[in-house]
Amino acid sequence: MRNYQQYSTSIKVYYSLGVEKTMIDKTIREQIPYSTSKAWKSYADKPVIGLEFEKDLPKNLKELEVLYHPAVKIPKDVFVACMQLVILLSNVIGKQQFQKTIRNNKDQFINFIEQYSEIFSCDTFAQILNISTKTLYNWKQQVKFKCEASALLKCVKRHPNQATIHEVQIIKERLTNTDFGHWGIHSIWAQAFKEGVTNLSKQAWYHYNKLLVFRKYSKKGRKPPNADPLRAEKMNQIWHADITVFKTLDGIKHYIYTVMDNYSRYILSWRIERIVSAKIRLETIQEAIQNAFNGQSFSDLQLVTDGGPENDNQTLKSFMNLNHASIHHDIALRTIQQSNSMMEAFYHITKYRCLYLQKIRDYDHLFNVFQDWILEYNYKKPHHALGIYTPAEILNGSNKHEKYDGRMNQAGIERRAFNKNANCTAKCH
Numbered sequence: 001m002r003n004y005q006q007y008s009t010s011i012k013v014y015y016s017l018g019v020e021k022t023m024i025d026k027t028i029r030e031q032i033p034y035s036t037s038k039a040w041k042s043y044a045d046k047p048v049i050g051l052e053f054e055k056d057l058p059k060n061l062k063e064l065e066v067l068y069h070p071a072v073k074i075p076k077d078v079f080v081a082c083m084q085l086v087i088l089l090s091n092v093i094g095k096q097q098f099q100k101t102i103r104n105n106k107d108q109f110i111n112f113i114e115q116y117s118e119i120f121s122c123d124t125f126a127q128i129l130n131i132s133t134k135t136l137y138n139w140k141q142q143v144k145f146k147c148e149a150s151a152l153l154k155c156v157k158r159h160p161n162q163a164t165i166h167e168v169q170i171i172k173e174r175l176t177n178t179d180f181g182h183w184g185i186h187s188i189w190a191q192a193f194k195e196g197v198t199n200l201s202k203q204a205w206y207h208y209n210k211l212l213v214f215r216k217y218s219k220k221g222r223k224p225p226n227a228d229p230l231r232a233e234k235m236n237q238i239w240h241a242d243i244t245v246f247k248t249l250d251g252i253k254h255y256i257y258t259v260m261d262n263y264s265r266y267i268l269s270w271r272i273e274r275i276v277s278a279k280i281r282l283e284t285i286q287e288a289i290q291n292a293f294n295g296q297s298f299s300d301l302q303l304v305t306d307g308g309p310e311n312d313n314q315t316l317k318s319f320m321n322l323n324h325a326s327i328h329h330d331i332a333l334r335t336i337q338q339s340n341s342m343m344e345a346f347y348h349i350t351k352y353r354c355l356y357l358q359k360i361r362d363y364d365h366l367f368n369v370f371q372d373w374i375l376e377y378n379y380k381k382p383h384h385a386l387g388i389y390t391p392a393e394i395l396n397g398s399n400k401h402e403k404y405d406g407r408m409n410q411a412g413i414e415r416r417a418f419n420k421n422a423n424c425t426a427k428c429h
Contacts, residue, residue, distance in 0.1 A: 007032070015040035086128060099131055103139075110143040149422040152211065156419035163200055163208060164418060170198050171205055175214040182353040183381055185209060190382030190389070193404070199411030227337035230262060230304065235395065236292050238262035238302045241285060242343035243276065243310060246355060250362045256350075256370065257281060257310075259288040260343060265383050266391035267346075267374050268292055272367055276308070278315040285319075289327075301327040306340050350377075 014023045015037055021029070029037075090098045102109055113125050113136075122140070126133045146153040151168035163171075174180065174188050174197075183191075189205045192198045198205075209215055232238040241259045248254060257271040257280060268288035273280050285303065292298075305311035312331060320329045332340040354373045360366045379392045386393075386400040394400050 005031075007036075012040045083128065090130060095130065099129075102129055102131070106139045107143050110140050113140070147424055149419070149424045151208070156422045156424060160416040160419040161412065162415075162419065163204060164415060167198065167200055167415075168208055168212070171200070171208050172212070172214050175205075175209060182357060184353075184384060185215065186384040187382045190387065194382065194388045199407055201408055229341065230336075230338045232261075232263040235263050236261060236298065236301060238304060239268070239288065240340055240343040241281070241303060241305045241311070242340055242347070243281075243308070244347040244351075246351070246360075246366065248360050248362050248366055252363070254363060254366055256347075257284045258343070258346070259284050260346060261292070261391075261395075262304075262342060264391045264394035265342075265346075265385060266395045267378055270370070270374060272363070272370060274363075276310050278310050278313040281310040282315055282319055285316075297326070299326050303327055303329050304332055304336070304338075304340055304343075305329070307331050307334055 011020075011024060011028070011032075014020045018041070020037070093101070109129075113120070113122065122136050123133050126136045129136075141158070142154050145155060147155045149156045149165065150159070150162060151165050152162060154162060156162065170192065174192055175185065177188075180188050180191075185205055186202055189198070189200075189202045193202075230238055239259055239261055241257075243255050243257050246254050246256060252274065255273050255276055257269075257273065258267055259269045260267055268291050269284045271280060271284050289298075311329075316329060320327065330336045332338060350370075350373060355366075355369065358369060360369055377391070379390055382388050382390055387402055388404075389398045389400055
């Protein structure tokens with residue numbers, strides 16, 4: 001019985017496409033009977049099932065012939081290695097980070113693509129970089145046509161929702177103002193919004209600062225809370241008390257006592273002393289009660305402290321027992337699950353936005369600096385948890401949950417109309 005030779009499907013495809021001399025080695029071609037190869041070549045004229053899937057193969061026939069020509073073997077290997085390197089970098093760095101890097105350096109990539117536009121199409125580059133052709137086209141428009149009517153140099157008619165140059169200039173002026181160098185971006189935005197200087201959202205300020213880098217800031221990780229944070233529903237429902245230590249240039253340690261209202265973040269009382277004392281702690285609490293209630297009766301006030309010796313002692317226990325109907329004391333992470341983080345956050349901001357920025361010589365210097373800081377904190381600097389308001393404004397009845405969607409939406413309508421009517425001569429739209 002005669003044994004028939006079996007051949008790879010790829011060999012049959014090469015013969016049917018007429019590229020056998022380029023794709024198949026001569027020694028193999030000589031082993032194939034003429035009648036067999038002739039039958040393969042005639043596949044295109046016969047109703048062979050599945051032959052239609054071959055229709056895409058001839059599209060780049062010339063490129064295939066050049067790529068697999070022996071004379072370009074080394075360049076072909078280099079090209080393959082480069083493509084493998086691109087894939088490797090994308091996998092190692094991560095697709096999102098890889099694309100972010102390309103986006104941040106799109107000018108260089110677009111200029112490179114333009115340089116080799118006769119060799120590679122935008123579609124090819126988009127496939128290599130694993131991004132959409134539409135995205136690549138938009139980048140190309142942004143790089144080729146710098147719109148002078150836009151702070152981002154993006155066509156204002158194609159992108160009418162972007163902030164105007166005037167609006168971005170306000171962001172720049174405020175964020176680079178040294179008088180607000182110790183304020184966070186939220187506080188600066190809130191002050192500008194409250195003054196009517198800007199109608200952009202807080203998120204827009206962060207967005208444009210990220211793109212144009214008016215002010216640098218580092219991202220920090222955040223430890224997830226062990227329990228839901230304490231949040232009061234009204235004034236004088238929950239108070240926080242704590243102390244922190246600060247050493248002046250004369251080498252002396254000073255202990256800063258403060259009492260804060262949870263709802264408004266208002267500092268109700270403060271003292272700076274050289275010792276840790278239960279007596280001083282109690283005096284600051286009594287002072288806060290006087291400042292908040294002015295001799296009037298009150299009830300159900302929750303005081304939260306940590307378990308430090310100035311807080312967990314017989315002096316405070318006796319006071320709480322005498323006033324149990326008015327105030328009760330909870331120790332963070334002991335009698336309640338929550339921490340005293342609100343007070344700790346205040347001290348962190350106080351030190352890194354104020355005290356550490358100055359060379360504080362002694363007690364008197366520290367007292368004056370801290371006194372000015374409390375005035376600024378309570379009355380001037382909008383708090384990130386209070387919308388556009390300061391603690392004092394919340395204390396006086398302002399609504400920290402107030403919404404400004406109407407004002408921002410109207411500003412957005414006017415901004416789009418302004419951008420669409422911009423006097424732009426670039427023909428990128």
